[in-house]
Amino acid sequence: MSTVIYDSEHADESREFSLLLAITTILSSSFNLKETLTHIFDVLHHNVSLIKGTLSLYDAYSYDLKIEVSYGFSDEEIKSGLLEKWLVVSNKTLDTEQATIIPHVEEEVSIIGEHDPELLNDESFICIPIIIGDSKIGAISLDFQYKNDKNLFQNIKFFSIISLMIGQEIKLMQLLEKEKESLRKENIKLKVDLKEKYNIHNMIGRSAPMIDIYEHIMQVAHSNATVLLSGESGTGKELVAHAIHYNSNRAEQPFIKINCGAIPENLLESEFFGYEKGAFTDAQETKMGLIEAANGGTVFLDEIGELPILMQVKILRVLQDREFTRVGGIESFKADIRVVAATNKNLEEEISQKRFRKDLFYRLNVFPIILPPLRDRAMDVLLLAEHFLEKFSKENSKEINDISQSALKLLNDYDWPGNVRELENCMERATILCQRDTILPIHLPNHFQKNNERLMIPEGDDSIDSFTLLVENFEKEIISNALDSTHGNCSKAARTLGTTHRILSYRMRKLGLSKTDFRSSDK
Ligand SMILES: Nc1ncnc2c1ncn2[C@@H]1O[C@H](COP(=O)(O)OP(=O)(O)OP(=O)(O)O)[C@@H](O)[C@H]1O
Numbered sequence: 001m002s003t004v005i006y007d008s009e010h011a012d013e014s015r016e017f018s019l020l021l022a023i024t025t026i027l028s029s030s031f032n033l034k035e036t037l038t039h040i041f042d043v044l045h046h047n048v049s050l051i052k053g054t055l056s057l058y059d060a061y062s063y064d065l066k067i068e069v070s071y072g073f074s075d076e077e078i079k080s081g082l083l084e085k086w087l088v089v090s091n092k093t094l095d096t097e098q099a100t101i102i103p104h105v106e107e108e109v110s111i112i113g114e115h116d117p118e119l120l121n122d123e124s125f126i127c128i129p130i131i132i133g134d135s136k137i138g139a140i141s142l143d144f145q146y147k148n149d150k151n152l153f154q155n156i157k158f159f160s161i162i163s164l165m166i167g168q169e170i171k172l173m174q175l176l177e178k179e180k181e182s183l184r185k186e187n188i189k190l191k192v193d194l195k196e197k198y199n200i201h202n203m204i205g206r207s208a209p210m211i212d213i214y215e216h217i218m219q220v221a222h223s224n225a226t227v228l229l230s231g232e233s234g235t236g237k238e239l240v241a242h243a244i245h246y247n248s249n250r251a252e253q254p255f256i257k258i259n260c261g262a263i264p265e266n267l268l269e270s271e272f273f274g275y276e277k278g279a280f281t282d283a284q285e286t287k288m289g290l291i292e293a294a295n296g297g298t299v300f301l302d303e304i305g306e307l308p309i310l311m312q313v314k315i316l317r318v319l320q321d322r323e324f325t326r327v328g329g330i331e332s333f334k335a336d337i338r339v340v341a342a343t344n345k346n347l348e349e350e351i352s353q354k355r356f357r358k359d360l361f362y363r364l365n366v367f368p369i370i371l372p373p374l375r376d377r378a379m380d381v382l383l384l385a386e387h388f389l390e391k392f393s394k395e396n397s398k399e400i401n402d403i404s405q406s407a408l409k410l411l412n413d414y415d416w417p418g419n420v421r422e423l424e425n426c427m428e429r430a431t432i433l434c435q436r437d438t439i440l441p442i443h444l445p446n447h448f449q450k451n452n453e454r455l456m457i458p459e460g461d462d463s464i465d466s467f468t469l470l471v472e473n474f475e476k477e478i479i480s481n482a483l484d485s486t487h488g489n490c491s492k493a494a495r496t497l498g499t500t501h502r503i504l505s506y507r508m509r510k511l512g513l514s515k516t517d518f519r520s521s522d523k
């Protein structure tokens, strides 16, 4: 609590003004109501002989007036119920919406309807309602040493200004509290959403290798074991890291991803461990590092294979001793973290090339999970394609609900070097390009067509026949696409291709195409 110095030299001339200044300073220094009011009462005690004070506010739920802050009451006085009497006066004051002023309590018969020896002292009493606009917020009651100080105690305006200032501050605090509460609720909802998003039941893929992955996630999630995820780019390592966290006991705590390959080498240590004030020129304040921020939760060390050797030693210490030291500091901090690391590099190969420390590898490789490439789980391709189609249709406000047979064949035949991410991108692009309700081969990237066996020159056959076959296959592809997009409607397909119905029918007969083959996608 900072000390506000009241300038007593000018007290006689501008005591009220100086007090107002002091109170404004206190009000702007904290959002803690009890702390602020106690500080204000303290200033009034030192400067205008305040003996006791209370702030009573209406309870947000019951609308009953309750004493929120009291000052100068002894434990015995509180036990004897003196605060209740003050509350009665505050209630009365709020009922009348007028300040209660008793310049000299001793001279007053009673302020609560009967003689009360505890209140009949050599004191002055004031109770001011706090009313902002139309809303009654509460009341401030003040009990001063009687001084026959007409200037101050007759100046009810002065105390009304103070109560108004306090009232504004309380309103602001209540608004902030409301905001905080709604943020807290939103935070809980987002956490529930995240937990749901990373529920393994929402992961796509029913192939045997994926079923194994789900089992591994469930086996390891609840332990504290370090997990090493490996697999080609785009196979779902980050998704699995999230799934481990959100299915663990640490789900309510932070999940902090550190991309080891993206942080400049000279910043790595301070990003990981934070730094002490003065550790280097720019370190004007002590700063928490990512390991500290993850305390109680999970640290996801992505692209761990990119970590420079020097930094590998420092991470090893965290894994071994669960301890770290901030840059420029000497104190060791405990790190209650669960570590999940990921790499698309072959770490054993990196070890043999002396780019990765063997001891770190063994510390990480406690529970290895290897994500299979998409080409090894062909049956998941269509499930994933449909999943992404639904996702991107929704995102782009489109109603695309089908993938044509020929497009499905292209997706199936492709070997997906970029794995699930490539499939995801491919379906997003297709959804954007597609203007109807079905994804067609023309909506897939050009290099997919190259994979299409119908456009491949048969191996070891360089005769003119194979050229004719190639052209025929190409023509068949174009006409199939047009029929696909018109659901077998030959007139429309002919118009799309810029030809006549008669020519199209002739070519279809020659190529063995039937319009009924394209009606399956008709919705
Ligand atoms: N089984 C799955 N079900 C649904 N979406 C998936 C699945 N696997 C991966 N994805 C999605 O594919 C994209 C790539 O996955 P992720 O980022 O987890 O891969 P990664 O292995 O970390 O890739 P990289 O090595 O390139 O960092 C993400 O958008 C992810 O949501």
Ligand SMILES: [Mg+2]
Pocket: 237, 238, 302, 342
């Ligand atoms: Mg990744």
